Amino acid sequence: MDEVKVILNHISELQRKVIPEVEQMVSLQKEIPLDRQHEIIKEAFDVFMLLNNNLTHPQIKNDSFIKLYVITLFRAMQHFPEPDVIDFFDDASFYEPFQYFWLLARQPFTQEFYATLLAVRNNQRRIQITMLAPLDSQACFYLNGEKLNICSEKSRRVEFYGISLANRITVWLDLPNNYNDDEPIELFCGDKRVIMIPRFGKSRISGVESLNHLVDILHPGRHLYSADAENLWLFIDRADNADDNAEHFYRYVKNNHPDQAAVFVLSRKSSDWERLKVEGFNLIPFGTEAHRKVLKRCSMILSSHLAYYVRDYLGPRLCNHKKIVFLQHGITKDDISSWINSFDLDLFVTSSKEEHHSISHKGSPYFLSEESVARTGFPRHDALVENIDKETKTILIMPTWRRSLVDRFEGTQWIGLDNFQETDYFKSYQHLLSSQRLKELAIKHNYKVIFSLHPNFVIYKSLFTVPSWIEFLLPGVDETYQSLFKQSSLMITDYSSVAFEMAVAKKPVIYYQFDESSFFSGTHTYSKGYFDYRENGFGPVINEENDLLSALEDFMMKGHIQQPWLSRLNEYDVLNDGYSCKRLWEEIKLRIL
Missing domain, CATH: 2.60.40 (Immunoglobulin-like)
Structure with missing residues (x-):
């Protein structure tokens, strides 16, 4: 049956049967059976999602159609009592806007x-x-x-x-x-x-x-561990990698404020372990009893990630009484409020003016207030702007990941899909890497090409067939992010926030978005925010491989990016003056200690 007819039939069913049934029971002062409440809500939710998925239909786009649905749904739900309905919403993981209907429908009657x-x-x-x-x-x-x-x-x-x-x-x-x-x-x-x-x-x-x-x-853990708490700061990037904001800020604290007790948590198996050990980092092996002890003792957790193994390693919410400083691992350009709002953060670090406004201003969807968002710049950018002139003729291909292309999270990593090689993602990048035209352009203009997977997609490394003339590197394993960004002349990415690292260094980007229409469908952790790739990006947005290679050829021939992207790079308002760590230290002391 046509989905629009399904929606109309459901509205008719609500009007003819459900609403009279509910109102009659209310008039007789009878309780509406809990199972019947849940049944009505479930049916209404199914139709709600049909409506949500068919917004382009001419009939649904009509305002009167949507208003009819809203009014009818309000009438059906306004007599449902509270706590059971709320629990049902929570257990069923209902789409949040749908919960508004029940809450708003109830307000005039409670x-x-x-x-x-x-x-x-x-x-x-x-x-x-x-x-x-x-x-x-x-x-x-x-x-x-x-x-x-x-x-x-x-x-x-x-x-x-x-x-x-x-x-x-x-x-x-x-x-x-x-x-x-x-x-x-x-x-x-x-x-x-x-x-x-x-x-x-x-x-x-x-x-x-x-x-x-x-x-x-x-804060269920405050009585368990508060007796052992001390002024100890715990730093962590990923469990198995460093080379992010936590590493760079830890280095600043160690070198400039040695009286502040601090530890850095990292897996002994990490390729960064020996490098940081030689440098004198106070390393604690991830997943050990020593790790558990410092989690109980520390007063603050500073991390570039919010994975469960950072915040909930001792158990759900048992570290909620600790101060949490989210250093971020990329400039926030999209709306990730539904994810961020699930955490209680003491400080959220931002870098660009637009990013900071999108999170802290009074009309934003984030629960964070201005006093919890500090525009200090990213600690790692202090190192990025040093020796930035060490650029070589290098093209860096560095796409982001897709939540829809992994199965589940176990331990400290994602579990891959069995059919990954059948996805458009794999096929698109495998085809690009195998392109004879790309090889000819690189040879003709004397460019090196590096391909680098997102850390969450390292699980798929063995599936890619990368020709010998392309370097296949894993940041944090084969080479640091900082080194890759410094040596690269241009980056090819899709939606990754690493494009902002190039912008900080005043280097151009090509956005290869072969799946642009589906990427913001809701399967990833965010939706579109203030940043528009075409209006605000640092290079062209391209959907087809041939157009991508043509744009790359134009850059190789001219040695620079064209307008308007050149002006955007020069005018990008980000804190990259080499004092981000200093500002962050001062903000932590001012705001949360």
Whole structure:
């Protein structure tokens, strides 16, 4: 059956059967059976996704069609009681906007708001919550009748295909000076009681817990390890690789602030181990008892990654009471808020002006406030801008990975797909590497070509057939990232943030996006953000191999990139003055110590 007809039939079913059924039970003061609630929600969700996947259909694009669906769904769900529905949403991993329907449909009929408890800072006597509020409402919070100070606020309009539904507000609230940490917290927004749901775990808060209880819910490990805690900073990049922001910032701290106790965690099997050992790094072998001990003892974790083995190695959320500084491993150009919002971060490090604004400004989708986002520049860029003139005639082919092209995560690495060689990704890059035209261009213009896989795709290294005239290198194993960026004249990538490393060095990029139409389909960890590759990129965006080779030939012949990309490189506003580490040290001391 045509999917549009399925949607129409479902709306008709809601109107003719479901809504009268629900309203009749409510009028008779009967409870709607839980199984029936879940059944209605599941059917509605299936149709919601059909609607979501057919937005280009002329009939669905009509505003009245979508409004009809929204109004009908509101009527069907407004009488569903709370905690069972919320648990059902959580267990079923429902698409977040769909949850808005139930929350918003319920608001006119309840004296309560539902808020997600994001973070607690008991040393600062602050709590952070996020919640949906009516479009015309003003956020005013009260505790025991006393109006609370909002020290930081974000507000973002929630829309469903052009229809404004509500405002999502995220606030840090200061508790009163006379509040005792063991006193109950009964929070109100206007005249409605706020029911807080912890972002971690299934515990529901009745609304009368104490600050100490809230801390225990979000930081279950604080009583286990707080007695052993000391002013020790734990640095880590990847479990099996260094050569990223944590390594470079650790080096700065070691050389400039030797009184600060610090360790660097890394696998003994890493190719970086001996290099850092010779340099005098205080290395702790990853996955050992020594690793577990320093995790329990440390006061702060500084990492370029947020993998579970960085934050949850001792167990889920058992390190939440530690200070977490996310150094990033690439400039954020896309919207990764759905991922970042799942973490409680004390400091998020940014580099470019646009990147910083996209994360910290009041209308952004990120829960992070301005006080938690520091534009210091990346520590590794301090080293990148040194000796940048050591460029050779080298083309670096360095694509990113695809979440849809791996199976699952085990231990410290991704498990590959059995059919990887059948994917467009493999076929496209294998064909490019085997191109006779690419070889002829490299020989004619005396260029070296290097091919480098993303670390998450090292599992596929043996599947690629790379001709002998191309160097097949793994960064952090065969050569450092810094060395590759410094020696390269031009990079060919797809969507990777490593393109910004070339921009920092004022070197051009060609974006080979053979799968442009499908990449932002939602299967990866992000969606499109402020950065548009065609409008803001540092080189041309190309979908076909022949066009890619033509653009490469033009660069090789002229020795430089053309306008408008040359101007973009020269005008790119990123902190690359060699003082990023110094600024970061000062921000950590100022903001979170």
